[in-house]
Amino acid sequence: MKPSNPVTLSKTKKKGREHKETIVQSIRDGVEEFFLGSNKVMQVAIGRSDSDELTPGLHKVSKLLRGDCGL
Known part of the structure; x- marks a missing residue:
């Protein structure tokens, strides 16, 4: 029985700073709607x-x- 090949994570795309800034902004926009x-x-x-x-x-x-x- 052959061991399975490990999954490389080097091919995954990083979300980056822009994605994080979008999330931060959506949270800040939603603060007004919190209860x-x-x-x-x-x-x-x-x-x-x-x-x-x-x-x-x-x-x-x-x-x-x-x-x-x-x-």
Whole structure:
């Protein structure tokens, strides 16, 4: 049995500074839309279970809201 060839990562493209700056800018733009409030109210708003969540998997976030949180 031959050993499998290792995967070289030298052919992957780096995202670079421009990509990171785009992400930083999108986060800064979104800061105005963030919501801060009671954890219980935010849990109800995003959904506490998979049957009442806004988007698939979002109810998992509501279980993690503890302390000072913002969305």
